[in-house]
Amino acid sequence: MHRHTRRSMITALLASSFALSGAVALAPSAGAAVPTASCTVTPNANGTSVTIRGEGFTAPRNLNDGESTVPLSVDANGNFQVTRFQKNVDYTVLAVNEDQNFTFVNCKVVKADDSTGTTTGHNPRDDRRGYGDGYRAGRSAGQKSCDETPTPDKSGQQHSDAYWKAWQRGADAGFNQICNSRNGG
Template identity: 60%
Template sequence: MTPFPTRRALITSLLASSFALSGAFVAAPTAGAATTAAPAASCTVTPSPDGTSVTISGEGFTAPRKLNDGESTQDLSVDASGHFLLKRFQKNANYTVLAVKEDQPYVFVNCKVVASDTGTGTANPNNPTPPGNNRGDRNKGRTDGRQAGIAAAAKSCANAPVADKSQSHSNAYWQAWQQAADRAFDNACDR
């Protein structure tokens, strides 16, 4: 009688293994699909060095959008690349970006407060002296963005340029970079 329970245990373990493996194969495409999803929308609030105002910037949004500060709501000017930038004097507020249409992704995104860019180098320990929000930084962003847009178009007109934000730059640099990259890419691809 011992062979029968052993055979049943063997068949049961084989069936359990096949179910476990089939579940792994079904789950694998879902995990791959998550890695190719569109980048998430984000919003940051950066206090000015003197503490009198905040700069609110966002990326990855589709227009139209509204900004809520807990007491009031105002329309946001979102550009074609999904970015917005504005200055507010209400410093101690929790800002949220809201969708206007029901079918928009990222219905609401809470803005994250980041450290003020004082030019002291404390914003990123890997880059000891990040540049400030000045004309030179904006011009550098335009130059770098233009080169990135042309390079992206040379590879393929199907993939727009994406900024590598692992380097520490000011908001002015990144905004100028994105605008110049989009413009150069569109011109090179005859859009």
């Protein structure tokens, strides 16, 4: 009986150590940010199409609409944007390679503002990124001259309205910090 108990304990200890070592290997290190991937579907104001945007993805990726799968063009920052005419379907972003994180991500539908066609959904990540980019641009502009406040160059850049609003707030804050300290204020 004593020998059986000892074997049971050793077996249990070995099993738990294997289980714990696997959990530790899968857990992110302390303080490490866990990256996320997201996808949104925004109907345009007149209801004829939808814009599908994603961020936080690694290439290659496919977009599935329940009937067909097409390749996505994911940029170096992990973003993509496509317009589709199938409005009332569920879109899913699929991994192409087995070792990619976020094997599949279901796209979330956000409402469009009828008057402007802009999204009313709120994305805190766009706020943070926009504010940070704007803040750096504002400080840079203030270091060059306090005569002209910075404005965003939106040509060729696909960002949400939340990003651009946060960019302007950040730019104003960075610009004011430099120019107010220069002017003694």
